[in-house]
Amino acid sequence: MSQGKNSSQAILMVTIVVAIVLTILIWQLASIGKGSTAATAGGDDADTRIxxxxxxxxxxxxxxxxxxxxxxxxxxxxxxxxxxxxxxxxxxxxxxxxxxxxxxxxxxxxxxxxxxxxxxxxxxxxxxxxxxxxxxxxxxxxxxxxxx
Ligand code: HEC
Structure with a gap:
């Protein structure tokens, strides 16, 4: 009986870890996306210079x-x-x-x-x-x- 309880706890742990890793990955991908839009919008340099x-x-x-x-x-x-x-x-x-x-x-x-x-x-x-x-x-x- 206690064996079954332990394995469902293990599955829960794995699920939580996977969820955390996925969240971090998605968050990083999102910030990389933002960074590249800022880089392409770098054309306002001229405005600063003039x-x-x-x-x-x-x-x-x-x-x-x-x-x-x-x-x-x-x-x-x-x-x-x-x-x-x-x-x-x-x-x-x-x-x-x-x-x-x-x-x-x-x-x-x-x-x-x-x-x-x-x-x-x-x-x-x-x-x-x-x-x-x-x-x-x-x-x-x-x-x-x-x-x-
Ligand atoms: C954006 C540019 C600019 C800045 C910044 C500036 N001034 Fe001037 N200042 C001028 C110009 C242009 C004149 C000439 C105005 C005229 O006679 O038509 C002038 C004129 C003056 C005069 C003579 C006024 C008169 O009655 O003949 C004084 C005194 C003066 N400024 C003081 C200052 C002080 C003090 C500062 C800083 C707090 C300052 N200015 C910042 C552009 C500037």
Whole structure:
């Protein structure tokens, strides 16, 4: 009697093991399938390559810091440099005294205001909507300091 009970337990065990193995196999096949579709859809590379530099940089800059206000240099490096280091989008280049002199003549508060609201091709806060007023002011001061 106990012999028959043992063999039906053995059959149950085998069935469970086979079921587990099959599940793993099917799961792996399914993920291989997904991988190959992603590889064939790899054609959006071109879209990434033709994005303007500024857009790529802005996405990176959107990463929030640990909540502490960043200093002017840090904000400048993360957000403003994308345009103001290279003159991208027609931005006045950092350190270009001739380009900055007439802007500096407007006064710091006017510059901070236009940097906050955006001006011409410059989006509000250079596109980093998460900048606090303190961070924006520090960044403008840093940028102006480089260009005096
Ligand atoms: C997407 C490119 C871009 C980014 C990023 C950017 N700027 Fe600008 N910025 C410009 C352009 C273009 C102008 C010139 C606007 C005009 O005069 O038409 C400008 C002008 C300015 C001016 C002069 C405003 C005035 O009234 O003449 C200040 C100040 C300034 N930016 C500060 C900053 C600061 C600070 C940051 C970072 C928080 C920043 N910008 C990020 C493109 C950018």
């Amino acid at each position: 994005q303007p530099v500024a857009k790529v940089e802005l996405v990176k800059a959107a990463a929030k810091s640990d909540g502490k206000p960043r200093d002017g240099a840090a904000v400048y490096n993360a957000v403003c440099m994308a345009c103001h280091a290279t003159g991208a989008a027609g931005a006045p280049k950092a350190g270009d005294k001739a380009a900055w002199a007439p802007r500096i003549a407007l006064g710091m508060s006017a510059l901070i205001e236009s940097a906050g609201k955006g001006k011409g091709a410059m989006p509000p806060k250079g596109g980093a909507a998460d900048l606090s007023d303190t961070e924006l002011k520090a960044a403008v001061e840093h940028l102006v300091g480089l260009s005096k």
